[in-house]
Amino acid sequence: MLPSVTATRYVLPLREGGSLPGLVEADDLGTYVVKWRAAGQGVPVLAAEVVCGELARALSLPVPALVTVDVAPELAVGEPDQEVQELLRHSAGVNLGMDYLPGALDFSAGSTEVDAELAGRVLWFDALVGNVDRSWRNPNMLFWHGRLQLIDHGAALTFHHHWPGAPAAVARPYDAAQHALIESHPDVAGADAALGGRVTRPVLERVLALVPEAWLRGPDPDEPADAVRERYVAQLLGRLEARDAWLPALVRAAAEGSANRPPAPRGQNRPGWLGPPPPPGVQQR
Ligand SMILES: Nc1ncnc2c1ncn2[C@@H]1O[C@H](COP(=O)(O)OP(=O)(O)O)[C@@H](O)[C@H]1O
Ligand SMILES: [Mg+2]
Incomplete structure (x- = not known):
């Protein structure tokens, strides 16, 4: 709980x-x-x-x-x-x-930069859960104590608004064109290698166990909460296993998005009064 x-x-x-x-x-x-x-x-x-x-x-x-x-x-x-x-x-x-x-600052694409590894992991994660709400218009990311923080995942897992459509969502491509981190040189392949093996059934079951029963709605209002939990677990495992259907396009989108902008080395153009470069994971331009 x-x-x-x-x-x-x-x-x-x-x-x-x-x-x-x-x-x-x-x-x-x-x-x-x-x-x-x-x-x-x-x-x-x-x-x-x-x-x-x-x-x-x-x-x-x-x-x-x-x-x-x-x-x-x-x-x-x-x-x-x-x-x-x-x-x-x-x-x-x-x-x-x-x-x-x-005192957290809203993430703003173009003024704050996230390193390629973290950007790749966030993008990969958003594609896995189908988060449609991390665009440059509405990034739903904060900076706090020099660290990126992810907020607002209410617009992910959209399959649960219409369970009969859930099977079709398993292999659905993820539209990353408007993603807030698409120009941050996201290392999606690296993220997949690092995170793919960490999304396991026991991890998902532990996560679903944290959801209060009253918030679990299956296609049938009388379906027991644990059966609804299992639907989410199976859906996310299915999505993970269907990576052939969405990952290659995501890797391409990340490469294309990054082609729009040259890499910004850490610390470059950093005014002297800002002090030493921020900790790994965060770059300021
Ligand atoms: N944990 C938090 N700490 C500080 N500010 C937050 C936090 N969560 C949300 N906010 C602020 O509130 C705004 C709205 O929150 P959000 O979770 O994005 O809700 P909504 O579903 O309305 O978009 C965010 O854009 C952010 O500025
Ligand atoms: Mg929001």
Whole structure:
């Protein structure tokens, strides 16, 4: 199970994204970005956050800590914004929280650069989980303490919005043309060699076990939670095994994307006042 906290104060809505996540204080004195169970696309989005966030973590990709956040109906009391008030009221119960990273900078393609190894791993991971929401327009990546952090995986695993279409999603090509890291010389082949063997059935089963039962929706509403968990595990293992269908095109797309821009050696054009180059994994241009 994910650690569980209880919301003690609603602070404010984060309006950048579409889903109106909220900043919330909790009884462990932590502050979290909360995805509401009553938000537009429903609880599968919360399942996607857990499955992708924890799978990424299992692959040593940086993701802020995830928790479940218990919300009482009274949390909405005193909230002046009608839309927020409704959302909170309908979200009483278990919601998803991500550790809030104070002072984190939004990733901005072109001004911050990620090294080829990390870029390749993020791109490979996004292709595996079918994340359609890591574009240069909407990168869903933060920099915090000099390190890249992946956030917002709600728009991945889209097969779970329509299970009958899931088999067709197994071998679907991944459109990387708009990916935020496509020009970062992503080493996709290296990522595949390093990560392919780490996405195993036991790892996926451990990840799925972290998803609260109430967020698991199979094609049949009465399907037991463990059977739905097994659907995700089988789907992701199938996707992994079908790499012949999507990996070569991804490697090509990465090579083409990078051809648009020459490599930027670390530290080049770095103003003196910025101090020594940042730690490995992060480059600033
Ligand atoms: N853990 C976090 N720490 C700091 N800021 C965050 C965090 N999570 C999200 N944000 C900020 O809130 C915005 C919206 O969050 P996001 O998870 O992308 O939600 P949406 O589904 O609405 O796009 C992000 O673009 C980012 O600026
Ligand atoms: Mg977002």
